[in-house]
Amino acid sequence: MARREAPAAGPGSRALIVDVIRSAVAISRGELVDLTGLTQPSISNIVRELIADGIIHEIGSLDSAHGRPRKLIAINPASRFGIGFHLGPETVTCVAVDLTGGVVGREAVPRLPGDDGRADRLADRFEHFTAGLDLPRERIEGLAVVAPGTLPSGLRPELSARIGVPVLLENDAAAAALGEFWSRRVSREQAFGCLYLGTGIGAGLVFGGALFRGAGFGAGEFGHMSIDHRGRSCPCGNRGCVQQYASTGATVQAARKIPELRSRLPLDGGESHAYEAIARAAVNGDAAAYAVLDQAATCLAVAATSVVNLLDLGRLVLTGPGVALAGSIFARRLRAQLDGAAYSRHRHSVSVEISAQPRDAAGIGAAVLVVQAAVAPGHTPGRTS
Numbered sequence: 001m002a003r004r005e006a007p008a009a010g011p012g013s014r015a016l017i018v019d020v021i022r023s024a025v026a027i028s029r030g031e032l033v034d035l036t037g038l039t040q041p042s043i044s045n046i047v048r049e050l051i052a053d054g055i056i057h058e059i060g061s062l063d064s065a066h067g068r069p070r071k072l073i074a075i076n077p078a079s080r081f082g083i084g085f086h087l088g089p090e091t092v093t094c095v096a097v098d099l100t101g102g103v104v105g106r107e108a109v110p111r112l113p114g115d116d117g118r119a120d121r122l123a124d125r126f127e128h129f130t131a132g133l134d135l136p137r138e139r140i141e142g143l144a145v146v147a148p149g150t151l152p153s154g155l156r157p158e159l160s161a162r163i164g165v166p167v168l169l170e171n172d173a174a175a176a177a178l179g180e181f182w183s184r185r186v187s188r189e190q191a192f193g194c195l196y197l198g199t200g201i202g203a204g205l206v207f208g209g210a211l212f213r214g215a216g217f218g219a220g221e222f223g224h225m226s227i228d229h230r231g232r233s234c235p236c237g238n239r240g241c242v243q244q245y246a247s248t249g250a251t252v253q254a255a256r257k258i259p260e261l262r263s264r265l266p267l268d269g270g271e272s273h274a275y276e277a278i279a280r281a282a283v284n285g286d287a288a289a290y291a292v293l294d295q296a297a298t299c300l301a302v303a304a305t306s307v308v309n310l311l312d313l314g315r316l317v318l319t320g321p322g323v324a325l326a327g328s329i330f331a332r333r334l335r336a337q338l339d340g341a342a343y344s345r346h347r348h349s350v351s352v353e354i355s356a357q358p359r360d361a362a363g364i365g366a367a368v369l370v371v372q373a374a375v376a377p378g379h380t381p382g383r384t385s
């Protein structure tokens, strides 16, 4: 009976199977039947195709209680690679990942004026970066370019024509979320969110294995969630937006107003250097620096709790340069806020984690966008304008 009621294999079945294998690390065909609800023949056909395409491979077998050993299958990491460029405020971070999201190449170069809109510059950078990688060119599936906000229309087709592989454009926070989702092997059943703390604050949300993009690829403007309707005015037109209190720039401004911090720390240079000085002092026991960051963390935690309540998230990762040195301060505040105020706290816990590579998370996520589009298509339409 169960077999007859099982869903027919459709266009999404291949993506579903890849996603289940990715999150399971190693799995047997029988377990795939149990976890996906697809029939044994459907699983066998799709697994055969995926092995023929090199996307998965057999990695040994487990003894079975029923006699015949169960063959285990897993993602074949080196069968495909993705390239991601993150256009940050001061640097362009170039990353190459394998099919599991493992980083196989990385370089960061100063960002030149015009880097964001110039297909010729990005194409040169792609050629330079990939030439330095010891990867077979035919296994490079494409390039994703991510940045805060919107990249110029027309960049995608022009860049793709120049480099000869597909190009995707995406918001950096959304990309970072997908990167964390993929490389942490989060299962597609989890309601997964990621907060990217930088000069702005973005969020990425992954539901059912796919990035949630909203009506116009604009989902995730976490920084413009208001925490005080009479609060500080924001260029977006609203008041009390959380990034006016918790972004790296807001923290630097708050610290510069405190004479003892201004005299003790190098706060007059660039914003990112000033922020690093505050974060380093805070984790080394400077009480005034800690208080400034803790205030930012409290504001972030209030807004994040609203997101958790709205979407009933089960897992949240903090990433971005803003948590590279002082992530524990933000995580501690957020956990305390969720423990005391998350609506779901009596039903399930909400896991709060800090990214292992917060400075590179957007670049890694960009590269993961490419591999997801290559092996689990249907999730990644990319942005065309």
Ligand SMILES: [Zn+2]
Pocket (backbone or CB within 6 Å): 223, 224, 225, 234, 235, 236, 237, 238, 241
């Ligand atoms: Zn705003």
